[in-house]
Amino acid sequence: MTNDEFVAIGIDTNDAWIRDRTGIRERHVAGPDETLTSLAATASRIAMTDAGVAASEIDAIVMATVSPDHLLPAAAVEVQAALGATRAAAFDVGAACTGWIYGVVVAEGLVATGTAETVLVIGGELLTRIVNWKDRNTCVLFGDGVGATIVKRSQKGRGVLSSYIRSDGTLAKLLWRPSGGGANPVSEATLADGSFWVQMQGREVFKHAVRSMADACDRALDGAKLSADSIDLVIPHQANTRIIEATAKHAGISMNKVYVNVDRYGNTSAASIPIALDEARRAGRITDGSTVMFVGFGAGFTWGSLVVRF
Ligand SMILES: CC(C)(COP(=O)(O)OP(=O)(O)OC[C@H]1O[C@@H](n2cnc3c(N)ncnc32)[C@H](O)[C@@H]1OP(=O)(O)O)[C@@H](O)C(=O)NCCC(=O)NCCS
Numbered sequence: 001m002t003n004d005e006f007v008a009i010g011i012d013t014n015d016a017w018i019r020d021r022t023g024i025r026e027r028h029v030a031g032p033d034e035t036l037t038s039l040a041a042t043a044s045r046i047a048m049t050d051a052g053v054a055a056s057e058i059d060a061i062v063m064a065t066v067s068p069d070h071l072l073p074a075a076a077v078e079v080q081a082a083l084g085a086t087r088a089a090a091f092d093v094g095a096a097c098t099g100w101i102y103g104v105v106v107a108e109g110l111v112a113t114g115t116a117e118t119v120l121v122i123g124g125e126l127l128t129r130i131v132n133w134k135d136r137n138t139c140v141l142f143g144d145g146v147g148a149t150i151v152k153r154s155q156k157g158r159g160v161l162s163s164y165i166r167s168d169g170t171l172a173k174l175l176w177r178p179s180g181g182g183a184n185p186v187s188e189a190t191l192a193d194g195s196f197w198v199q200m201q202g203r204e205v206f207k208h209a210v211r212s213m214a215d216a217c218d219r220a221l222d223g224a225k226l227s228a229d230s231i232d233l234v235i236p237h238q239a240n241t242r243i244i245e246a247t248a249k250h251a252g253i254s255m256n257k258v259y260v261n262v263d264r265y266g267n268t269s270a271a272s273i274p275i276a277l278d279e280a281r282r283a284g285r286i287t288d289g290s291t292v293m294f295v296g297f298g299a300g301f302t303w304g305s306l307v308v309r310f
Contacts, residue, residue, distance in 0.1 A: 025264065059110070061090040064102060066270070095302040096302060097270060103270075104151060122146060123272070166212070179193075
């Protein structure tokens with residue numbers, strides 16, 4: 001869906017505003033017959049084929065999402081059933097846009113403790129189903145998508161070199177869904193006031209995002225005992241090109257070492273980093289031995305980073 005299509009459906013916005021403020025040109029919207037589960041199963045099968053892993057080998061499925069098909073049970077068990085991953089534990093991680101980074105940290109722990117050998121980590125969202133399509137402050141920013149990855153025991157010095165995850169729940173109301181949960185259940189009043197849709201104070205979120213992305217970069221490099229020069233590619237959460245550029249500048253990494261695809265997907269929350277990872281690999285920007293820094297932030301607030309050698 002292009003920016004102009006919002007104008008066509010009566011939203012008071014324009015292509016120039018969206019591109020100048022966010023860098024977004026278009027985003028994907030799931031079709032009426034598609035669900036988070038169907039997209040996640042498709043992405044997972046592609047990742048499993050790529051990694052040479054059969055469904056029967058998966059010990060755990062970690063699904064990062066804030067837009068599940070159902071509020072109960074976890075989105076991960078729906079994927080477990082769709083894949084026929086009969087041996088797998090399955091649960092969700094709700095860390096919003098930092099969700100895939102959190103998920104990899106959980107997977108790393110499962111593998112390190114010997115609880116699991118093979119973990120499927122998915123970041124997926126159908127955000128277009130939880131934003132208010134009449135609210136120009138949010139609807140133009142988000143998109144749908146899923147990325148899937150396989151985590152296994154590392155060999156020959158490859159794998160996760162450092163990880164860092166943090167949160168600050170005092171900022172929760174800057175980006176949240178005020179109703180629909182137990183504190184403010186679905187009722188005629190919440191349906192009428194639309195408070196179950198995503199609500200965001202964009203400018204405040206922007207400030208915190210820039211700050212937390214900078215912190216996450218510093219901690220990832222410190223943890224891996226690497227300088228910015230040793231990073232071959234940065235894959236940041238794709239929310240906004242201005243936030244990505246500020247992050248790269250802070251880290252002292254030129255933009256030609258930063259993967260950007262927000263222009264084509266919008267913000268897909270937990271899916272944004274694994275989608276970008278897949279594209280970067282297919283484009284040959286990650287090869288054996290590449291050192292990649294992942295950095296993200298999201299609702300919560302949550303933020304975090306990983307340095308991974310491929
Ligand atoms: C949302 C964001 C793009 C807005 O950009 P901004 O430069 O901060 O713009 P402001 O919020 O100050 O709004 C400026 C004006 O544009 C208007 N505006 C908001 N959305 C608009 C849209 N889609 N089209 C046109 N105008 C819009 C506002 O109403 C405001 O008008 P006003 O000055 O008359 O009140 C920016 O704050 C942002 O990217 N924040 C981070 C959001 C994010 O990444 N969230 C996800 C976190 S994981």
